[in-house]
Amino acid sequence: MADSAQAQKLVYLVTGGCGFLGEHVVRMLLQREPRLRELRIFDLQLGPWLEELKTGPVQVIAIKGDVTQAHEVIAAVAGAHVVIHAAGLVDVFGRASPETIHKVNVQGTQNVIEACVQTGTQFLVYTSSMEVVGPNVKGHPFYRGNEDTPYEAVHRHPYPHSKALAEQLVLEANGRKVCGGLPLVTCALRPTGIYGEGHQIMRDIYYQGLRLGGRLFRAIPTSVEHGRVYVGNVAWMHVLVARELEQRAALMGGQVYFCYDKSPYKSYEDFNMEFLGPCGLRLVGTRPLLPYWLLMLLAVLNALLQWLLRPLVLYAPLLNPYTLAVANTTFTVSTNKAQRHFGYEPLFSWEDSRTRTIRWVQAMDGSAQ
Ligand SMILES: NC(=O)C1=CN([C@@H]2O[C@H](COP(=O)(O)OP(=O)(O)OC[C@H]3O[C@@H](n4cnc5c(N)ncnc54)[C@H](O)[C@@H]3O)[C@@H](O)[C@H]2O)C=CC1
Numbered sequence: 144m145a146d147s148a149q150a151q152k153l154v155y156l157v158t159g160g161c162g163f164l165g166e167h168v169v170r171m172l173l174q175r176e177p178r179l180r181e182l183r184i185f186d187l188q189l190g191p192w193l194e195e196l197k198t199g200p201v202q203v204i205a206i207k208g209d210v211t212q213a214h215e216v217i218a219a220v221a222g223a224h225v226v227i228h229a230a231g232l233v234d235v236f237g238r239a240s241p242e243t244i245h246k247v248n249v250q251g252t253q254n255v256i257e258a259c260v261q262t263g264t265q266f267l268v269y270t271s272s273m274e275v276v277g278p279n280v281k282g283h284p285f286y287r288g289n290e291d292t293p294y295e296a297v298h299r300h301p302y303p304h305s306k307a308l309a310e311q312l313v314l315e316a317n318g319r320k321v322c323g324g325l326p327l328v329t330c331a332l333r334p335t336g337i338y339g340e341g342h343q344i345m346r347d348i349y350y351q352g353l354r355l356g357g358r359l360f361r362a363i364p365t366s367v368e369h370g371r372v373y374v375g376n377v378a379w380m381h382v383l384v385a386r387e388l389e390q391r392a393a394l395m396g397g398q399v400y401f402c403y404d405k406s407p408y409k410s411y412e413d414f415n416m417e418f419l420g421p422c423g424l425r426l427v428g429t430r431p432l433l434p435y436w437l438l439m440l441l442a443v444l445n446a447l448l449q450w451l452l453r454p455l456v457l458y459a460p461l462l463n464p465y466t467l468a469v470a471n472t473t474f475t476v477s478t479n480k481a482q483r484h485f486g487y488e489p490l491f492s493w494e495d496s497r498t499r500t501i502r503w504v505q506a507m508d509g510s511a512q
Pocket residue numbers: 158159160161162163164165185186187188208209210211228229230231232233247251270271272273306333334335336337338
């Protein structure tokens with residue numbers, strides 16, 4: 144990375160910079176990384192909001208590109224001091240084929256790594272996922288675990304499998320010599336379920352509740368804890384890691400860090416109601432209204448229907464065998480590795496994260512179904 148004389152001249156690249164998390168990372172960099180000279184935003188789909196960012200002191204360059212195309216990635220990476228690789232196909236609903244998920248999440252990540260090596264970019268932060276760890280296919284709970292907690296990470300679903308392979312590529316690339324002879328320094332951040340402004344699943348659940356007369360029907364036992372983390376804190380952790388990676392390369396290089404904050408441990412549904420309740424929705428039932436076997440039957444029927452309808456229309460409901468299994472398996476983290484290694488503290492309190500998310504839901508045009 145640039146020496147002190149050029150410290151105001153840093154060039155960052157954010158892949159997936161127009162996504163839910165990516166947009167927050169982009170805005171956080173512009174607000175809290177004073178050394179930025181140029182910020183490149185690389186994405187398959189560029190958002191109109193990017194235009195408003197071009198009036199500030201940092202040169203913002205929007206690059207429409209595909210991480211599966213190596214030459215496009217090389218062109219975007221060339222000259223960057225830091226790459227934050229957040230682009231990915233986040234699909235557990237069967238929208239994309241397993242091959243496409245692998246091509247984007249694994250081959251795309253390999254392209255980013257090779258671009259760093261070929262062009263001399265030394266610092267790479269990868270947005271991994273808790274799903275790299277679990278829940279595993281056996282439904283083993285991961286109860287307030289940390290980065291060193293033993294857990295049998297066994298995946299069959301294409302999404303978690305692709306994230307695990309990509310993370311492995313990133314960590315194994317740590318220490319490779321980049322063009323110019325310096326070592327590549329990599330690390331991976333593992334967010335748990337991210338929530339906050341722009342969360343599409345939260346939006347979908349909200350509209351589903353509106354369609355059902357303001358009611359949602361409990362499907363998950365309240366005893367199942369699911370770790371969640373506010374998107375602003377995940378973005379902040381990305382900014383901090385990117386900043387500290389040079390000074391603490393020996394400690395941080397090749398490491399993984401769970402993303403965490405003070406968001407409470409709750410079931411996925413009860414947690415969502417922290418935001419949807421104040422927006423007028425009600426969660427019916429103190430325990431699941433249907434037995435698990437019946438929910439699984441409905442989930443399997445959804446998967447069958449998706450397969451049958453695929454030639455005609457994409458049918459991708461929230462409930463499928465994978466999402467039901469994940470939602471029903473406790474997965475929470477309790478760690479301070481990021482605090483110990485690079486001084487991370489959540490930027491947003493739980494109260495602030497909750498308020499911001501509620502305001503975002505309230506601002507949604509409820510009539511736009
Ligand atoms: N949403 C969540 O709860 C969690 C997400 N993550 C990870 O965070 C990252 C961002 O996820 P989200 O913001 O939730 O998803 P998102 O779908 O909102 O954002 C992903 C972005 O990547 C872009 N993209 C997809 N394929 C691309 C390609 N071939 N070339 C270039 N850009 C491409 C999309 O256009 C999108 O803007 C992903 O890597 C995901 O695995 C990790 C843990 C939890």
